[in-house]
Amino acid sequence: MNSARASASDELISRWRQVLIEMRRASAVAGHEAEAVQLLAVSKFHAAEAIAALNDAGQRDFGENYVQEALEKMQQLRGHDICWHLIGPLQSNKTAEVAANFDWVHSIDRLKIARRLNDQRPDELPPLNICLQVNIDDEDSKSGCSLAELPALVEAVMALPRLRLRGLMVIPKAGETSAFATLAKTHAAILARLPRLADAPFDSLSMGMSADLAEAIAAGSTWVRIGTAIFGARPTISSVGTTA
C-alpha cells in the first residue's frame, strides 16, 4: 500500500469514528441506550477497498443501492465478514440475486417483491431480514407504501416464512424530519395492534442519513444509514460506470 493510499484510509477511518461519536452523543442527548442504534455504512459508488478498510476497522454492516454494483463488491470482498443490506428500489428481475446474496432489504414496498424474495431465498440461508419502506411525506415519490397500505402489507409479509419482518424504513423529503416521529409512532401502533409481532423481532426503525442523524436518533432510530459523512462526497454514476 503506498502512503497516499494509507492516509486516505486513515481519513476514512477517522470520519467513521467521528460518526460513531456523533451517534453516541445523539443517543445520550435523547436518553436512549447507545447500543439501541446501529451504523449502516452506505457504500454506493465507493470502491471495495474503502469497504475493506472499514471492515478491518470493525464496521460490519454495509448498505448498497444497486444490485449489480453490490454483487461485484461482494465478489471482491469474499472472505470478509460483512453483513450486506440493500437499501435501494428492487425490481422483480433482480430478486433472485438479492435473495441469494443479501442479509437485509430495507426497501420493500410491495407484496409481489416480498413473495419473490420469500420463494427465492435459498434453504441453507437464514430468513432474509426485511424492513418495509413507508412513504410518509413525499407524495411524488414512487418508492414506499402509503400509511394506509401498511397494515395489510405487514400482515402479508409476516406470513412469509423465508422472510423475517424486522421493521420500517423511511426516506423523508429533505428537511422533513417530523417523518421520523411519525414512523416511530406507526411502528408502535403496529406492535399494539398485532401483539404477536412482539414475539418476533419487529424491532427496527431504519431512518436517518448524514444530514439528519441526530434527529433520527432522537426519534428512536435503530439503523442510521450514513454515506457521505463516512466516505465523503459520492463520485457520479458515470465516473464509476455502474448500472442498476
Ligand SMILES: *Cc1c(COP(=O)(O)O)cnc(C)c1O
Ligand atoms: C445514499 C443513501 C443514504 C446515505 O445518504 P448520505 O446522505 O450520503 O448519508 C441513505 N439511505 C438511502 C436510502 C440512500 O439511498
